[in-house]
Amino acid sequence: MVKTRSRSGYRGRLAPSPTGLLHVGHARTFWIAAQRARENAGGLILRNEDLDPQRCRTEFVDAMFEDLHWLGIEWTEGPDRGGPYAPYSQSERRSQYLQAWRKLRDEGWIYPCACSRKDLALAATAPNDADDEAIYPGTCRACTNTKDFDAPVGVNWRFRVPDGEAITFDDGHVGSQRFIAGGDFGDFVVWRRDDVPAYQLAVVVDDAQMKITEVVRGADLLKSTARQILIFRALGFPIPVYYHGDLVRDERGQRMAKRHDAASLRHLRKTGLTPEQVLQNAEALVK
Numbered sequence: 001m002v003k004t005r006s007r008s009g010y011r012g013r014l015a016p017s018p019t020g021l022l023h024v025g026h027a028r029t030f031w032i033a034a035q036r037a038r039e040n041a042g043g044l045i046l047r048n049e050d051l052d053p054q055r056c057r058t059e060f061v062d063a064m065f066e067d068l069h070w071l072g073i074e075w076t077e078g079p080d081r082g083g084p085y086a087p088y089s090q091s092e093r094r095s096q097y098l099q100a101w102r103k104l105r106d107e108g109w110i111y112p113c114a115c116s117r118k119d120l121a122l123a124a125t126a127p128n129d130a131d132d133e134a135i136y137p138g139t140c141r142a143c144t145n146t147k148d149f150d151a152p153v154g155v156n157w158r159f160r161v162p163d164g165e166a167i168t169f170d171d172g173h174v175g176s177q178r179f180i181a182g183g184d185f186g187d188f189v190v191w192r193r194d195d196v197p198a199y200q201l202a203v204v205v206d207d208a209q210m211k212i213t214e215v216v217r218g219a220d221l222l223k224s225t226a227r228q229i230l231i232f233r234a235l236g237f238p239i240p241v242y243y244h245g246d247l248v249r250d251e252r253g254q255r256m257a258k259r260h261d262a263a264s265l266r267h268l269r270k271t272g273l274t275p276e277q278v279l280q281n282a283e284a285l286v287k
């Protein structure tokens, strides 16, 4: 059972990141997102998650618009269409993220972490899931010099998680979820040393400010949802409902990575497949 706030008030989103070509895994997730927005007679917001200047490229922004159009997915607001909550590209929303950083800093939710990559590699507990970040050992947790920082640059800023608290939510697709703060995940980064806001923070600020009521994305982000719920709470934002779709896995049971060029929508389209064939045969296409 999915709870949505109101049928006509539904606002979903597509949030591709232009770090490569979209592949069959994205196609499936975005198709579900589009379908749910349609079923709920709601809006669908396209957000360009181009936050990381090292990894994002403009040519992939153009490619993702084109590939989404080819799939038959249309959105109601986005970088190319505008809308009431513009800008819709994360690279243009830094002031919004900074405002959230300041609030978290002033209220003591986050602390500066000066640990190097090497410190962390030596001290951290390896995560259960190879894709996930290691649990931070808490070395800098007691840091209270947060007011010395006018700007976040130079250290990693971490969210102090409520140790032992169970973070729960009802997912619209995979049902009831429960993660233990400090056990399943530790103090996570909300702002990176190289002055890039972390994914967790940017997504929460955007989903709140763009008034997203339901987040549809892949099941690889279930644990991130628990982290993001903590940020929503700290910032006093209403928490959307979630729908985590099944991942398309390759023959080794691994989830799709962007480097599978043969599974890119661009390539599949060139081979003459239709969008329907791509969506219906996703598993077969990554074998």
Ligand SMILES: [Zn+2]
Residues within 6 Å of the ligand: 112, 113, 114, 115, 138, 139, 140, 141
């Ligand atoms: Zn540290």
